[in-house]
Amino acid sequence: MADRKGRALVRRFRRECPDAVVALCGCQAQVMAEGEARGLGVDLLVGNRRKARLPELLARRLAQGKGGGGVELCRGDGESDPWDPLELGRPMRHTRAFLKVQDGCDHGCAYCIVPSVRGRPLSRPPEEVWAEARRVVASGCAEVVITGVHLGLYGRDGACSLGELVRRLGEIEGLRRIRFGSLEPFALSEGLLEELRSVAAFCPHLHIPLQSGDDGVLRRMxxxxxxxxxxxxxxxxxxxxxxxxxxxxxxxxxxxxETEEAFRRTLDLVTQLGLGRLHVFPYSPRPGTAAALWTDRPSREEARRRCREADALGKELLGRYAARFVGQEVDLLVEEGSEEAVQGLSPHFLRVRGEGPGDPGSLMTVRVRGEDRGVLWGDRG
Structure with missing residues (x-):
């Protein structure tokens, strides 16, 4: 799906801006054949861990003028490439910045192409992470989200541990909240949880991908x-x-x-565990993965029906989880504010709407009066 959308966007850009320089970056650029890129009208293929060179490549291509020499390739093998030195001086959102600290994966899930296109696991030097965090906090950002392709592998290649990285982030003055983007269940340990719990700024929300609640499906995955x-x-x-x-x-x-019974076991498990938000995706075969060769998958119509059912359950579970905060006071980090109303996120990653006024980036307390489809609402506490 993402590949098709990417190709469609490139065709549209080329059609609407025939004289523009078109650069394709990331995983799709890492594997796309030069002939296909030429047919799409791509000028630059910039693979993973080479994106920091994009300004230099664009400047050179623009200086060459129209018809400046076919498709230019800039992509490594993912094994010998160092960390791509992309840095964020000021976040696009005033309240929250995403800091990538890890790249690559070698876990080898049957459906995933990431190990082939992202390369070996690599940790960003911790000093760079702390320095970037200090810069975004100085710009007025109060929250950082720590991300990675397989975040739990951070530190395996000699950097400090993930827990130590977070502990040192928690010492930065003005940094009110720290979150993880996602953490694989096999990356959790009692030691890591103990370190995270000791950091006052670390938010009580973790996104842990389950994928399936059926043991047979999990083994095939x-x-x-x-x-x-x-x-x-x-x-x-x-x-x-x-x-x-x-x-x-x-x-x-x-x-x-995945049989109907296997799907039911998944729904039963997330219900029994009382999970909150569910992100539901239909399986789509990726060429080059083991699962792409297997033909015993449900029909597209059946998969869509199951997605709808899982989505509906996710909305119900999120509502149940959010409802426990009704009557409580929650902290709100304001993302949008006016004289009349504010909205933003609670530490538990719930959307909160409250009576204003409030400035973006400020913290305020909201007395929760109700919940609507997973969104809390109330007035100043």
Whole structure:
């Protein structure tokens, strides 16, 4: 789906701006054949871990003028490439900045092309992470989200541990909130949870991808755990952060071998565990992966039906989770504010709307009066 959208965008850009320089970056650029790029009208193919060179490449291509020499390739092998030195001086959003600290994966899930296009796991030097965090905080940003392709592998190649990285981030004056983008269940450990719990700025929300609640499907996916392992990790999270910690997850629906009974086990598991937000995706075969060769997947219509059902359950679960905060006071980091109303996120990653006034980037307390489809609303506490 993403590949098709990417190609469609390139065709549209070329059609609307025939004299423009078109650069394609990232995973699709890493694997696209030069002939296909030429047919799409692409001028530059810039692969993973080479994106920091984009300004230089664009400047050179623009200086050459129209028809400046076919498709230019700038992509490594992912194995010998160093960290791509992309840095954020000022976040696009005033309240929240995304800091990428890790790239690459070698886990080898059966459906995932990432190990082939992202290369070996690589950790960003911690000094660079802390320095970038200080810059974005100085620009007025109060929250950072730590991201990576497989964040749990941070530090495996000799950098400091993920827990130590977060602990040092928590010492930055003015940084009110720290979140993770996503963390694989097999990356959680009691030691990491203990370190995270000791950091006052670390938010009580973790996104832990489940993908399926059926052991047979999980084994075919090559996820490296079964449903009971995931359940124990959720229990460990609640021991560390309390029962109100928000655990959200991903579900990959319609994978080869997923029967109706297997799908039911997935819905039963997320319900029993009392998870919050569900991100539901239909399985789509990726050429070059093991699963792409398997033909025993549900029909497209059946997969769509299951996605709709899982989405509906996700809305219900999120509403149930959010409802526990009705009557409580929650902290709101204002993203949008006016004289009449404000909205933003709670530490538990719930959308909150309150009576104004409030300035973006400020913290305020909201007394929650109600919940509507997972969104809390109330007035100043």
């Amino acid at each position: 090559r996820r490296g755990y079964v449903a009971s392992d995931f359940s124990r990790q959720v229990e460990a999270l609640r021991r560390a952060f309390g029962d109100e910690v928000h655990v959200s997850t991903d579900l990959l629906v319609g994978f080869p071998g």
